[in-house]
Amino acid sequence: MSDRTTFFKSPKGPKGKIITGNLKAFRSDPPGFLTQLATEFGEVVKFRLGPLQNFYLVSDPEMIKQILVTKQKNFMKSDDFKALKPIFGEGLLTSDKEFHMQQRRLIQPAFKKSHIIDYGQNMIDVASDYLSTWKDGEERIITQDMMSITLGVICKTMFNIDFKEGYQKIGQPIETAMNLAVRRMRSLIQLPLWVPTKRNRDSKKAIRSLDHIIAEIIQKRRNDPAKHEDMLGIIMDARDDIDGLGMSDKQVRDELMTIFIAGHETTANALSWTLYLLSQHPEVEAKMYEEINRVIGSRPPTPDDFMKLTYTQNIMWESMRLYPPAFVTSRKVDKDVEIKDYRFKKGDVILVSQYVMHRKPEYFQNPTSFIPERFENNFIKTIPSYAFFPFGGGPRVCIGNHFAMMEAVLVLVTIAQRFRLKLAPDHHVVKNYSTITLRPKRGLRMIIQERNLKRNTL
Numbered sequence: 001m002s003d004r005t006t007f008f009k010s011p012k013g014p015k016g017k018i019i020t021g022n023l024k025a026f027r028s029d030p031p032g033f034l035t036q037l038a039t040e041f042g043e044v045v046k047f048r049l050g051p052l053q054n055f056y057l058v059s060d061p062e063m064i065k066q067i068l069v070t071k072q073k074n075f076m077k078s079d080d081f082k083a084l085k086p087i088f089g090e091g092l093l094t095s096d097k098e099f100h101m102q103q104r105r106l107i108q109p110a111f112k113k114s115h116i117i118d119y120g121q122n123m124i125d126v127a128s129d130y131l132s133t134w135k136d137g138e139e140r141i142i143t144q145d146m147m148s149i150t151l152g153v154i155c156k157t158m159f160n161i162d163f164k165e166g167y168q169k170i171g172q173p174i175e176t177a178m179n180l181a182v183r184r185m186r187s188l189i190q191l192p193l194w195v196p197t198k199r200n201r202d203s204k205k206a207i208r209s210l211d212h213i214i215a216e217i218i219q220k221r222r223n224d225p226a227k228h229e230d231m232l233g234i235i236m237d238a239r240d241d242i243d244g245l246g247m248s249d250k251q252v253r254d255e256l257m258t259i260f261i262a263g264h265e266t267t268a269n270a271l272s273w274t275l276y277l278l279s280q281h282p283e284v285e286a287k288m289y290e291e292i293n294r295v296i297g298s299r300p301p302t303p304d305d306f307m308k309l310t311y312t313q314n315i316m317w318e319s320m321r322l323y324p325p326a327f328v329t330s331r332k333v334d335k336d337v338e339i340k341d342y343r344f345k346k347g348d349v350i351l352v353s354q355y356v357m358h359r360k361p362e363y364f365q366n367p368t369s370f371i372p373e374r375f376e377n378n379f380i381k382t383i384p385s386y387a388f389f390p391f392g393g394g395p396r397v398c399i400g401n402h403f404a405m406m407e408a409v410l411v412l413v414t415i416a417q418r419f420r421l422k423l424a425p426d427h428h429v430v431k432n433y434s435t436i437t438l439r440p441k442r443g444l445r446m447i448i449q450e451r452n453l454k455r456n457t458l
C-alpha cells in the first residue's frame, strides 16, 4: 500500500444482505433508493447489489466530471451493458475504448446540425400525421402515443419508411428483444443465451428475426446505386478519416439497432413527462401557448421555429431535470483511479445519477417544483457543470442530444398547437417506474381537447 492510502476516505453505506446486498431496495425503486443513499451518506456511498462487486454512488459534480470526462480513460461501460450485447452487438452504447472512438467518428456526421434540421421536417410530418387520428374529447394512453410518434420519427429518419411498415418490420421485434434484455439486465444471475430456458429461446428468436430484417435492408441498399439522404445512407457512406474504411454489414447492423432503441424510448418518456407536468401547471401551459401563438400562429411548424421557441425549450430542460429519462449512468473501473479524496479499484462499479443531482437544493431552488423560467439567463452557467447532465457527458455524451431536443420541442409544439391535454379525472397517482429509463408507472391516460386556433382559446 502506498503512503497516500492512509489519506483516502472510506465511503460509508447501508448494511445489506450477505448474498444480495441492497438489490431488493434498489430494484423496488431505483431513483428513490439512490436519493436516499445520497441524502443519508453524502457525496460517495458504498453498497452492493450482489455478493462480490462493490458499487459506489457518486453525487459530487466535480467528481462526476472526472469520471465522465477528465479521467474517463480509467473507466469502461459496466457489465449490465453486456446483457444488451446480444441485441446491440458492438454498437456505440455497448462498445469500449478504441473501437468505440472509431465508431463514434464514423457515426458523428449523421448527427451534424444540417442533417438534424432535415430530420426536423420528418419529426413535424410524423407528428402531424399521427395527430390526424386524434378526436376532440377522447381519452388516450399518451405514453403509448409518444412511443409511437418517436418510433415513427426514427423509422422515417433512419430508413425513410413510414411508421406502420417500420413498426411491424422492426419496432415490434425490437420491443420483444428489448423487454427480454431488460429482464436479463435486472436479474442477479444472467444465464448465457445458449442455456435453453423459455426466455432465452424467445430472446434468440426475436434477435434472429431482427437480424434477418436488417440484413435485408442493408443488402437492398448495397445493391442500390442511388444516393440516400436518410441516416442509413449517411452511415453506410461514412469513411474513417484515418484509415478511409467504412463499416462492415455487421457493424452497420449493430449501430442501427443501437440508434433505433436509444433514439426513441428516451425521447418518448421525456415527452410523456412533459405533457403530464403541463397538465398540472396551467400557468406554464399558458405561457407555452402564448409563445406558440406568437412564433407559429396557425401555420404548420417548421424546423426553423425551434431556435425561436426558447420558453418551450426551457420546458423540456426543466422536465428532464425533474424526470431525467436516463436517470442513472454507470461505469466500471478499468484501472485503479484516485478521484478527489477517494480511491476506486479495478472492477468497482460507479453510479452517477441524474435524478439525484437534478434535485439537489444547493443547485436548484425549490428542487421539486416545475419552474421552466429557472433556465433563463444562462442559468446553467451559474451552477457547476455536471450538476445538470440529462445527456451524460465527455466522449460518451449522448450522440443524439441535439436530435432529441429538436424532436421533443417540435413534437410538443405540433401537439400543443392543436390540442390541450388533461389527466383523465379518475387517474391513478402518477409515480415513476424505471427499467433502463424513467417512465410514468402504469402509463398516462389523458383527455384530448381541441384548441380553437382562430380564437386563440384554451
Ligand code: HEM
Binding pocket: 092, 093, 104, 258, 259, 262, 263, 264, 266, 267, 270, 324, 325, 326, 329, 330, 390, 391, 392, 393, 395, 396, 397, 398, 399, 400, 401, 403, 404
Ligand atoms: C431525451 C432523450 C435522450 C436522453 C435523455 C438521452 C440520454 C443519453 C445518455 C445519458 C447517454 C450517455 C450514456 C452513458 O454515458 O453511459 C446517451 C447515450 C447515447 N444516446 Fe441518447 N438520449 C436521448 C435521445 C437519444 C436519441 C434521439 C438518440 C439517437 C437518435 C440517442 C442515441 C444515443 C447513443 C447512440 C448513445 C451512446 C453514445 C456513446 O456511447 O458514444 N439518444 N443518451
